[in-house]
Amino acid sequence: MIRSLRTLFASVPLFGALLFLSLPVHAADSLGDALVRLAPSADPHVIGLAVKAAECAQTQSGQPADRLAVIDYSKPSSEPRLWVFDTVNRKLLFQELVAHGKNSGDAQSTQFSNAPNSLASSLGLFRTSDTYTGKNGYSLRMNGLEPGVNDQAMARAIVIHGAAYVNAAVAKVAGRIGRSWGCPAVRTAIARKLIDALKGGQMVFSYYPDKRWLASSHYLQCRNGQLATAEAHALARAGS
Secondary structure (H helix, E strand, O other): OHHHHHHHHHHHHHHHHHHHHHHHHHHHOOHHHHHHHHOOOOOHHHHHHHHHHHHHHHHHHOOOOOEEEEEEOOOOOOOOOEEEEEOOOOEEEEEEOOOOEHHHEOOOEOOOOOOOOOOOOOOEEEEEEEEEEEOOEEEEEEEEOOOOOOOOHHHHOOEEEEOOOOOHHHHHHHOOOOOEOOOOOEOHHHHHHHHHHHOOOOEEEEEOOOHHHHHHOHHHHOOHHHHHHHHHHHHHHHHO
């Protein structure tokens, strides 16, 4: 018994030292590092870009957000490629399948567009708006913040909504889930909860390794002068 207690007490200082060293490291982690740990199946590079773009937008607009959705369109639609984070409490809220547009590709999305009637997905940074109930049920409008990349999202009715074709069973049979007309559609079972988590001014980042967009995005480069009015213009277009 005495030997056991001595062993226990002898181990306490070491455990305490490890705890003391590990806690400050985690507390000092960047938001990107924290989100990468929460979503190990996500590409750390994509998460880093999403955080960079969202933080840039919030800093320049003065409009904070506490939720961030990341869509990685470089992954096939049969795999979860949508993550929704609570960036304040640093929690992963959702990890989900998400559809891409019919004209963006088959199982893999490779083409993206900002044009009306293109039936393709759009890349870049969005800020969510209000909800409504339409032909696809409960849906969430989004403002595209990047001129020439996704700023037609509101006019195109690019929204988050539920869809029966976003289904893992369908993916097993067909090799992919169904496709939308450009909307990031999600499973009907979680659509309402996911939309409610993202409504009202939260951030959505849609990624694909498109060299032109990566090199020119104001939010990824954080070009302060151009960002001062970019979101205001997006909101003005949405209201017109």
